[in-house]
Amino acid sequence: MNKLKFTLGPVYPVVMAGFVLILLITASRLGLALWLSERVSATDGWLTVFASGLRVDIASVCILLLIPAMLLSLFSGEHLAGRVLNYLLRIWITAALWFVAYMESATPTFILEYDLRPNRLFIEYLIYPKEVFSMLWTGYKFELALSLAVSVISLVLGWRFSGYLVSGLRYPKWYWRPLILVAVVLIGALGARSSLGHRPLNPAMVSFSSDPLMNDLVLNSGYSVLFAAKQMSSEASAFSYYPGMPKEEIIAEIKASMVVDKGAFIPGSRPTLANHYASYQGKPKNIVILLLESHGARYVKSLGGIDVSPNLDKLMEEGWGFTRMYASGTRSVRGIEAITTGFSPTPARAVVKLGASQTNFFTIADVLKSNGYHTQFVYGGESHFDNMKSFFLGNGFTDMQDLPRFENPQFVGSWGASDEDLYKEAHQQFSRLSKQEQPFFSLVFSSSNHTPFEYPQGKITPYNQPAATVENAVKYADYALGQFVEQAKQSDYWDSTVFIAVADHDSRASGSLPVPVGHFKIPAIIFGGGIEARQDNRLASQIDLPPTLLSLAGISSQNPMIGNDLTRDIPVGKQRAVMQRGKNFGWMKADNEVVVIRPGQGISTYAYDPQADSLTPANISDADIKRAHANAMWGSLAFKQGYYQALPDYQTTAPEPASLR
Incomplete structure (x- = not known):
């Protein structure tokens, strides 16, 4: 030495x-x-x-x-x-x-x-x-x-x-x-x-x-x-990681994949900006999104999971339940991105956290605000977490109801007040706004199903031991949701509100698959006054939910969202799910054919088996590969080019195309 x-x-x-x-x-x-x-x-x-x-x-x-x-x-x-x-x-x-x-x-x-x-x-x-x-x-x-x-x-x-x-x-x-x-x-x-x-x-x-x-x-x-x-x-861009594709081809494929009449597109610099017409034409309804933390389909018996979500199973029978709904990502901000903006996932962080989208970025909150709605975010923790407060306040939300504004919560854990306290606060907010005859849009974000899985004891019969497991936390979160729904049914706002209970993502997207498709499957149920019970077996993505909610609430608008309005008939060929896991992008068709694009490894094609939750290499048509590729590139292109900027006026004045009447 x-x-x-x-x-x-x-x-x-x-x-x-x-x-x-x-x-x-x-x-x-x-x-x-x-x-x-x-x-x-x-x-x-x-x-x-x-x-x-x-x-x-x-x-x-x-x-x-x-x-x-x-x-x-x-x-x-x-x-x-x-x-x-x-x-x-x-x-x-x-x-x-x-x-x-x-x-x-x-x-x-x-x-x-x-x-x-x-x-x-x-x-x-x-x-x-x-x-x-x-x-x-x-x-x-x-x-x-x-x-x-x-x-x-x-x-x-x-x-x-x-x-x-x-x-x-x-x-x-x-x-x-x-x-x-x-x-x-x-x-x-x-x-x-x-x-x-x-x-x-x-x-x-x-x-x-x-x-x-x-x-x-x-x-x-x-x-x-x-x-x-x-x-x-x-910030990461699809153009830095995935095979190149000309801008014109991306735009053409994206527009062709949308279920929008050609005459509805608005000429100008934003290629997907179009007139979207609500299927419901009555008095505009309130919209409440109940965003469920880490509540994957594997925790819902009616979706093939374990029996820890009896209230969601009940809602699946009573409301409009989607049996093939897929999250767009693996983190809460990705779910928020999809459910409030309809924006496609990218290899970059979700737009909630990007500097260029903190203001003047399209959200349905901005649409609803321009239509006279009170727009709010209700969360049991600190709303500044994950940059949510900044993004929301800069893009259409006007009211932050988070932990510091809760009155005497009964249980506060690492991530804030319990889901029971959360829904209690939400009910009080909705009741107050209803008495004021103020239409409202509210994003209610739960947090009890998050490590270290803290929740009030004595509320549920544990599914397993010890008490602080993901299964028990899910069961408690479902219990709190059920309590809220029963209370809402007796309220003044029930008949005039469109509710959706939807997970932001699964609890873990693990496994050896490049895109673990089974871990992206989530519950999504629309319910409330006037929503008829139905089981919807169409393949759908989180980005389809914002246009669907606007349509159900009676809000027509000009907006850039590419998601499908699920109140309409969606051709099988245009049903798809988009999934982002880190830098890996997945695109699945209704027949379970899957295209995966990975940095440095190009494009791979598979057949997905939902029962085995497996991907087997398979040949897929060049046309489908091209469309999947365009979807992988679209978010980065739209963000860079400003195609998703907010509009000063979201009112639609053009007549509805006959094909959508």
């Missing part, structure tokens, strides 16, 4: 620190691979995971330590500047060891929750320390203790280790230093790039499987998080 120290001279601390970091990450990867051995074997990925993983780790270490190595090459020595540099280097190495150790120790818990390594979600949650720490303290005490222990141990050992690394070094003569610097830059830069090609190393280069978690296993968690942070600084 002393001989190596003598040979490497001033760069010895950096080389040894890098070696230890790679050992630490490799040990973590080995543990994760053994834990996930069935999935690694299923992809025949043992060699790839470790060989490509080593490539990523070397690049990560080079990125992390290149600047310190350059400084040491030029300025190290026994003089004052050299001693200061060594002290700063010790801090850097210690911080690097802590960061790597902490990120790898946090990885198993993150995988259990999201079936992926820590990524941009990890960063986004750090923005809300109050809510997240409360959640962790309540439901993840062991994980918190482990993270604290890892942090203390890594900091103490890292500081001692760094002290050994900088002691007894041999420093070269000044005339050797430029050569050492050149060598360090060449080796470090090549290692960091890990490629002689046009583009440096990125996750797409080491992706090898249709199982997203296996591709993530190749990465290390520090790299995954830092790469996500870099990507967040320049």
Whole structure:
């Protein structure tokens, strides 16, 4: 070891620190691979995971330590500047060891929750320390203790280790230093790039499987998080990840896929802007969206799931229930995006969180506001979470009813007031507005079905043990919803309101499929005064719900939404579901043919088996592939070109086409 120290001279601390970091990450990867051995074997990925993983780790270490190595090459020595540099280097190495150790120790818990390594979600949650720490303290005490222990141990050992690394070094003569610097830059830069090609190393280069978690296993968690942070600084676009497609073809395919008379399109710079005519022509009705946190179809017996949602099952019989409704994403903001704007999912964050959509972006709240509606958001937590408050207030919502405005909630958990408190507040709001004869639109967002699954005890018979499980939380959320519906039936506003109970997404979109279709299936039931009971077996997407609700409420408008008005007959060929999982885009037809588009892997086609929840490679027509491709590109194109900007007037004045009468 002393001989190596003598040979490497001033760069010895950096080389040894890098070696230890790679050992630490490799040990973590080995543990994760053994834990996930069935999935690694299923992809025949043992060699790839470790060989490509080593490539990523070397690049990560080079990125992390290149600047310190350059400084040491030029300025190290026994003089004052050299001693200061060594002290700063010790801090850097210690911080690097802590960061790597902490990120790898946090990885198993993150995988259990999201079936992926820590990524941009990890960063986004750090923005809300109050809510997240409360959640962790309540439901993840062991994980918190482990993270604290890892942090203390890594900091103490890292500081001692760094002290050994900088002691007894041999420093070269000044005339050797430029050569050492050149060598360090060449080796470090090549290692960091890990490629002689046009583009440096990125996750797409080491992706090898249709199982997203296996591709993530190749990465290390520090790299995954830092790469996500870099990507967040320049928002993702489909044009950066998917095969190219001319703008004119995208627009033509999207317009052809819409169930809109050709004469309804409005000439101008917004290609999908069209006159949309309500099927209901009576006095405009209120609209209430009951957005159910993480309430996938697998928790609804009538949709093939387990028996923990008896009230939703009852509503499926009493109302207009959709048996083939699919979410557009895997996060709440993606569900909010779909249900309030009808906007297509993209590889970027949902528009709720994008800077350019915080004002002047189309929402049905803006449409309804221009038609004299009171528009509000009712939420048991803090409405600033996930940027909801900013987006809503900038785009048509006028009233935020969140936890600080609730009066004496009976139960408050990590994510806010219980669903019973939420629906109590909503009922009070609706009753007040009804007495004022004020038409209203309200988005009511539940939160009880969210880790760590806190809810008032004694309300339900637990489905399983312990009490804080997702199944029990779902059962409580369903109980609270049932209580509200029974109360609403006796209210003054029932007959004049169109309600929809719909999930934002499933609780977890896990599994080895590139797009786990079964985890996108969600309950959606429209009910209220005048809504006839029916089972609707058509394939539908969340983006179809906003135009449908406007139509049921009697609101005609000019708007850019491409979703189907489900009160109309929808040709089988135009029924589809759009699904976004991370950067992977899925498009499914009514006959269960599926097109998947993935970064760096192009377009794949499958046949989906709902019973087995499996995708089998299959041939699909070029026309369908082209339409799916256009749908994958549309959201990014529309966002960049401003096709989804709000309008000053949403009134429709043109006569309704005969084909829609």
